[in-house]
Amino acid sequence: MREIDTKQVFTKDANKTYGLMELVKGTKPTVGLQPDDMVFTWPHLLIRELVLFVVVTAFLLVSAFFFDAPLEEIANPNHPPNPAKAPWYFLGLQELVSYSAFIGGVLVPTFIVVILMLVPFIDRKKIGIGKWFAKERSFANGIFLTFLIIMLILIIVGTYFRGPNWEFVIPWETGGLH
Amino acid sequence: MKIKDELINLNQQKQKGWFKQFWSNLYRSIFRYGKIPQDAEGQSYAVFNNLFLHIHPVKVSRHSLKFSYTFGLGIIAAILFLILTFTGVWLMFYYFPSATEAYNRMLDLRSSVDFGFVLRNVHKWAAEAMVVVVILHMARVFFTGGYKPPREFNWMIGVVLLLLTLGLSFTGYLLPWDQLAFWAITVGTSIAGYAPIIGEPLRKFLLGGDTVGQEALIRFYVLHVVILPGLMVIFMAIHFWRIRKDGGLSHPSENEPTKKGNSR
Numbered sequence: 001m002r003e004i005d006t007k008q009v010f011t012k013d014a015n016k017t018y019g020l021m022e023l024v025k026g027t028k029p030t031v032g033l034q035p036d037d038m039v040f041t042w043p044h045l046l047i048r049e050l051v052l053f054v055v056v057t058a059f060l061l062v063s064a065f066f067f068d069a070p071l072e073e074i075a076n077p078n079h080p081p082n083p084a085k086a087p088w089y090f091l092g093l094q095e096l097v098s099y100s101a102f103i104g105g106v107l108v109p110t111f112i113v114v115i116l117m118l119v120p121f122i123d124r125k126k127i128g129i130g131k132w133f134a135k136e137r138s139f140a141n142g143i144f145l146t147f148l149i150i151m152l153i154l155i156i157v158g159t160y161f162r163g164p165n166w167e168f169v170i171p172w173e174t175g176g177l178h
Numbered sequence: 179m180k181i182k183d184e185l186i187n188l189n190q191q192k193q194k195g196w197f198k199q200f201w202s203n204l205y206r207s208i209f210r211y212g213k214i215p216q217d218a219e220g221q222s223y224a225v226f227n228n229l230f231l232h233i234h235p236v237k238v239s240r241h242s243l244k245f246s247y248t249f250g251l252g253i254i255a256a257i258l259f260l261i262l263t264f265t266g267v268w269l270m271f272y273y274f275p276s277a278t279e280a281y282n283r284m285l286d287l288r289s290s291v292d293f294g295f296v297l298r299n300v301h302k303w304a305a306e307a308m309v310v311v312v313i314l315h316m317a318r319v320f321f322t323g324g325y326k327p328p329r330e331f332n333w334m335i336g337v338v339l340l341l342l343t344l345g346l347s348f349t350g351y352l353l354p355w356d357q358l359a360f361w362a363i364t365v366g367t368s369i370a371g372y373a374p375i376i377g378e379p380l381r382k383f384l385l386g387g388d389t390v391g392q393e394a395l396i397r398f399y400v401l402h403v404v405i406l407p408g409l410m411v412i413f414m415a416i417h418f419w420r421i422r423k424d425g426g427l428s429h430p431s432e433n434e435p436t437k438k439g440n441s442r
Contacts, residue, residue: 097369
């Protein structure tokens with residue numbers, strides 16, 4: 001429920017007099033909002049969706065003409081590549097698996113999913129909503145940003161800095177990225 | 179439509195030829211409220227009289243339309259899903275989920291199918307983009323406090339949608355049946371196998387055997403083209419519907435007033 005704003009909505013004109021004419025009670029979503037905060041979905045939102053659709057489609061078509069999706073030789077169960085790598089979004093986990101199968105394969109992914117599910121029940125204070133990186137919530141934002149950066153680093157290490165037998169390699173020294 | 183307008187409309191119809199009148203009657207039977215809506219009434223009807231548009235509310239807050247607030251990430255993710263469904267169904271005409279045939283079909287897409295390479299490339303890059311965009315969308319919601327009450331449940335649905343996105347990407351990864359696909363799935367499923375007790379049965383259930391083979395291909399195929407997209411549509415519908423039920427996108431006016439005064 002939104003708090004009903006008891007402050008001034010309009011700036012008062014000094015040359016006019018004001019009086020209470022009517023009291024409207026209600027629980028509609030518009031109560032307590034600035035009078036001009038809402039706009040019609042048609043055309044304001046729909047035109048934006050249409051533009052995004054055109055832009056995304058055009059971007060994909062152009063990318064598709066210039067960059068080919070990878071296709072290697074036919075699958076051969078007898079010739080494993082060294083190293084064999086999972087899809088990129090799992091390479092952070094594969095990197096952790098190289099230290100401990102239990103930590104990377106079980107503990108961390110379970111922990112991530114459970115914590116993500118519980119986030120809105122851990123942090124329920126209605127402060128700093130509707131604003132990017134609000135000061136009031138810098139602690140929560142800091143934790144989440146750290147988590148994202150750690151995952152990103154692990155994925156980058158797994159993608160570019162791991163060579164044969166999952167040994168550490170410097171990509172620009174061994175020639176070519178894998 | 180007001181009665182007066184309807185009467186004027188009827189008078190005009192009398193003067194039209196039979197075809198124009200039929201056309202106008204047909205059009206009106208489908209779109210009851212005219213062509214491009216000009217006034218508030220028409221703009222409202224345009225949205226809630228249309229099956230495909232009425233997932234939207236009739237009005238939205240200006241704040242939620244600011245590009246710098248959302249970067250359109252949620253809508254881009256939905257658009258990518260549409261594109262993936264369209265290209266995915268198109269690819270199904272050429273694909274065959276067989277360990278001996280699948281790879282040949284990939285080669286066909288490159289050589290003998292008109293624009294087959296574009297079709298496959300769009301599907302591939304849209305899939306990679308969707309994983310990235312869904313993660314960025316989650317980050318946007320977190321950094322703007324969008325998961326706070328009353329949106330707890332929709333955040334959880336969002337986590338499910340992230341897992342489904344990863345599942346769709348992972349099951350699609352095997353289908354080209356090249357070395358990259360085969361060994362990525364071998365490694366990926368072995369990670370699942372590390373879980374105590376349920377790990378090994380889960381891995382065997384996914385693969386339909388001890389190793390990646392024909393059984394695994396058909397299982398991943400069915401998951402990729404039927405089960406996971408079906409679940410995705412259901413959870414997306416709940417996700418969008420809940421945005422409306424929870425009062426639109428998160429908005430600064432939802433903050434509780436502090437001692438210093440309202441932070442609006």
